[in-house]
Amino acid sequence: MRSYDDPCGIxxxxxxxxxxxxxxxxxxxxxxxxxxxxxxxGLPGVSDNVLSQRLRELEAVDVVRRHRLGPPSRAHVYELTPHGEG
Incomplete structure (x- = not known):
């Protein structure tokens, strides 16, 4: 992953x-x-591999979290963390 090595917020x-x-x-x-x-x-053109990789990267930096919904669906969903919303 690329890093800008700059303390600027952007x-x-x-x-x-x-x-x-x-x-x-x-x-x-x-x-x-x-x-x-x-x-x-919602992202036509993205491959499954790239989407999976981006989700893992965003999880690693606490922008996205993955969790399991409760019954009856029990599906996994992704959502923004408070850090990601900021």
Whole structure:
């Protein structure tokens, strides 16, 4: 992952969401939690591998979290963390 190595707030934000598709993933999650398939549908052109990688990267920097919904669905969803919303 690229790093701008700059203490500026904008540069730090780009360190987290500056990779291709990452900011668009954040945009999709700004509307609320989504399943992987919902994210893929909202991002035409992104491959499953790239979307999975971006979600892992965004989880690693506490922008996105993945959790399981309660019964009856038990599906996993992604949502922005408070840090990600900021």
């Amino acid at each position: 540069a730090r934000a780009l360190n987290a969401v500056g990779e291709r598709w990452a900011l668009l993933v954040v945009r999709e999650l700004a509307f609320g939690p989504k399943r992987f398939t919902d994210l893929r549908a």
